[in-house]
Amino acid sequence: GESVGLHLPTLSVQEGDNSIINCAYSNSASDYFIWYKQESGKGPQFIIDIRSNMDKRQGQRVTVLLNKTVKHLSLQIAATQPGDSAVYFCAERVGGGNKLTFGTGTQLKVEL
């Protein structure tokens, strides 16, 4: 469903620290998950994805962890940089379908 009237949760980190952004998903039938980064005035940008048959996947400076037992997804960003400042969304897809359902998003602020 659509979020109504809520401010985005914010995560503030120091430049160079690691960031961990969390996402809880609701549908146990979801089999595919994506993390997106959205900078102000731009569309969401694909960061990394993971399928439900995996519990960890690594990219360049990013790692996604999936815990299906508690329906939890996290995005870890190593050595956070000012350019990482953005809103981060997780999205899930229910098995057998094509549609993505987006989470509420987290605003990441990197402090110098």
Place this chain on the structure above:
Amino acid sequence: SAVISQKPSRDICQRGTSLTIQCQVDSQVTMMFWYRQQPGQSLTLIATANQGSEATYESGFVIDKFPISRPNLTFSTLTVSNMSPEDSSIYLCSGGMDEQFFGPGTRLTVL
């Protein structure tokens, strides 16, 4: 990956008028989607644009208000009809099968 462009990037429209937003993909994609995003909020799926057939709309969205065309595998349009201030939002298209790639969005303001 696919590169997606949208036109217009922004517009200010009068109540009661309609606006058609175009979405162009640089390669053929099986699936295309239209989303709405209120400022500071998440994305809500409006509909799946099906090539050669009627779009599939999500709950709360109807064809009369948001007619969609998908004449081929690289192009789609979304029309916001009989607009009211409540339609002021960012409209985004995406394409792809597993990974969905997004356009830059169309920022619509209805007066």
